[in-house]
Amino acid sequence: MCGIVGLLILDRDLEPQLGELLAAMLVQMTERGPDSAGVAVYSDGLPEDRSKYSCRTDDDVDWASLAAEVGATPTTYGRAAVLTGPADLRHELEARGVRVISSGRDLEVFKGVGLPVDITKDFGLPAREGYLGVGHTRMATESAVTMDGSHPFSTHDDLCVVHNGAFSNYFSVRRDLEREGERFLTENDTEVAARLIGREMDQGRDLGDAIRVLQKEMDGFYTLVCATRDQMAVVRDEFGCKPAMVAVSDRYVAVASEFRALAILPGIENAEVFEPTPTELYLWERPG
């Protein structure tokens, strides 16, 4: 079991509250995933030639000097940090032994082992502003309870994926992707899904079409929430094995494994609340 949440803000006046709302939604999903948790936060960020890198290391590290070496500036959270610097630093950071858990102009990812409420506090989530957030609480099934196994998975710039369920054929899909040159950082099935979607988008598909490729290529049980800089998507496997509820109001679009995570949102009583139909792809755009 896992819990997933997503929140796309439509009314810009609500953007200062993104972190607060996302944290409250995530805490409601604690019982579905008390092992570990993570969040992705999108906020209007950087010009095209700059990027943010959400990083962590296994050992203590002097983030200031590491960042200076690559021409970036750090915001640190213990062994985690967000470095801001030139685009295309991901491989260079990885070569220095840094785990890069997200990259992109707008996206930052924070994740850790433990209760969701503690993890949201560790990273100061309630105070964060943004226009789109995705979160996950994990009850591990497919790989160990480590930070590496925590969601969201962000393998490509400004793309993130969270997953409730289990893919059954992920090793064969992984082998195919490895043959094409993808390098995997974990043993996790969701990383395969994220890399598959990322590869399809690199080849020119939009998020919706990339998810349709995933629906064709990957077997198993899943509710997925995927996000890019301007879209949030939800899709469930054909048997609808994992739950999901969606709330659409004029101020936001929200998705969660269970309604109780939506119940804390402002104006939920006037939102359109529905259960996404299995196999149907739901995709919402950020207003321009």
Add this chain to the structure above:
Amino acid sequence: MSVAAREGTVLDCDELTTRQVNQGLRALPTGSRVRILNPRGRHNLAVGLVHHLDISIEGDVGHYVGGLCDGPDVRVDGFAGWAAGENLMGGTIRITGNASERVGASAHGGAIVIEGDASTRAAISLKGGTVLVAGDAGNFSAFMAQAGVLLVGGDAGEALGDSLYEAVIYVAGAIKSLGSDARVEELTEADVARVRELVELAGFTHISPEDVTKVASARELYNFDAVKAHNY
């Protein structure tokens, strides 16, 4: 823990844990009326009660509402999450909104009325209960249903009645597809009378009992054919 109100007892989920709500319900004398406020998607409300109460839940609920009960009449003014009325033994549950997956799963008795739509696997493994849906029912509804009745006032999804045993399904609208071993059977006068009783019980006015489609088991999956015994 509970405050006496003019119209019976009030239990407020904003002030009580789920366990306190259920213990409060259990402590009430038979025949009591009780309102449950601010459920906000809470799971396991009004479960495992074996005496008659008139319970009104004012808002949307989470999973398993009214499960395992044998006696109370539960009304949910809102929608219900997964497995509303799971393993119901007796009494009634009425949901004014939609019901999510597995409504009435394994219900042995009692009646569940859904005024909106029911999602996937409605009445799965039904064991004698009655599930009445005003709107549509999702895919795999009445999967492996053994006894009891499912009435769908709207359309039924794919694989309706797959691996059906002795439960009977009536559908007022269209059926997307039948599951394995489910077949359409001729509607008898007894069926029409039964559907009439069911729609009256539910208060559905949009269903003509003479016009429903009856689906029952072809009994080819769970009865071994003695003539072909050498094949087994």
